[in-house]
Amino acid sequence: MALPRARENPMIMKMDTIEFRSIFSHELQALITLFKEYGFEIRIAGGAVRDLLMGIKPKDLDFATTATPTQMKDMFTAENVRMINMNGEKHGTITPRINDKENFEITTLRIDVLTDGRHAEVQFTTDWMLDALRRDLTINSMFLGLDGCVYDYFYGYDDLKKRRIAFVGDAATRIKEDYLRILRYFRFYGRIAVDPDKHETETLTVVKENASGLENISGERIWMELKKILEGNFAGDLMKTIVKCGIAPYIGLPEDPDTKELEKVWRQSGHNNLNAITLLSSLLYTQEDVVALNARLKLSAFERDLAMFVVQHRNPKLHSNPLMPYQQLVVKAKSKPTDIKKMATEVLKYNNSPYIDDFEKWEIPKFPVSGTMLKEKGVEGGRFMGVVIAELRQVWADGEFKLSAEELLEELPNVLNVLATKRKHK
């Protein structure tokens, strides 16, 4: 494979913005001095350079250096700088903690050799161009010297200005190095692009050809990317493209996901700030689909339950008071009613109900019967008391929260009868 065309003179501009100046803490200054003293080059790399060029203060800074991990360790040890997180070392990353205050992740320039699409065997280099070449997207392949010089080998700045998302050099090679990059492509598309659906045909072709590579990527990594796509710009459009590229079955979705429903939900509710799971659930048909999704992506318990709730309750319920069915679900919940309220809110958003605000403002009413009242009526304490309260609560919810404590206590004999019969049948 021929090398892609790299710029002869990669130093394209000098940065001097407020955001750039704002990163120079005392600790960073000390770090820079140290590298200078020892004669090693150090630059900011990747995402932070992209953010700074867009006028955004980056969340975190990654540094790249010509020093090898051993050289860095010797230097920091000699200078009494503590290092943390020693398990990054095999990928070339050393993390000094300066003044016991600020950590810096510094990675030796490297070439990834012998990749299996998940893990890379690395070889260190002092050639900045080669390190840029192993990175995923042109906009993520730039370096920024601490004197403000921006180094751009693969026209990342031009692409950034054009809002173009492109792999560095050969897309297939970049994807095969780490198949998660397929999803990173879509994530950065949402973050940078202007048009919701203007991908380059060749890029999508390569994505399609390599979709099955996502099969071996861990659920946690996939979900981290997918979630950001679902929370970003053009989420509905991007999910449709992702499905069109044949990615669905490799990321826990059905073979032929419900894109009609996705399109409907995105059109009517895209502005409602849907939870990532809520939008994703529009692609699912059944509860079994939720189980499969959860098995693949290792969702949190809340996320799993939300997906299940959306699939079970998304068909609008008819009632003269449109919120009552949802209020009843909240009050009847066996645990965490506030979580159920959040889930029901998501269903209302999914359907773009006009009552979302009313429901969010609704306060979960307080159940009027207390344990003391039941004790006075001769109900024994402990586990059984809990069962009786739960049952009375159902009666109260079925009656739309209108019954008073006295009226509910009148229902007590009925409830006890029902429970006794249930017990007998067990």
Ligand SMILES: Nc1ccn([C@@H]2O[C@H](COP(=O)(O)OP(=O)(O)OP(=O)(O)O)[C@@H](O)[C@H]2O)c(=O)n1
């Ligand atoms: N699969 C990956 C992951 C990361 N990178 C490179 O490592 C840098 C840092 O990765 P990461 O922090 O994951 O992404 P950022 O681009 O910094 O984006 P974010 O702002 O979301 O952190 C990227 O810019 C890119 O150069 C890569 O080439 N391939």
Ligand SMILES: [Mg+2]
């Ligand atoms: Mg980052």
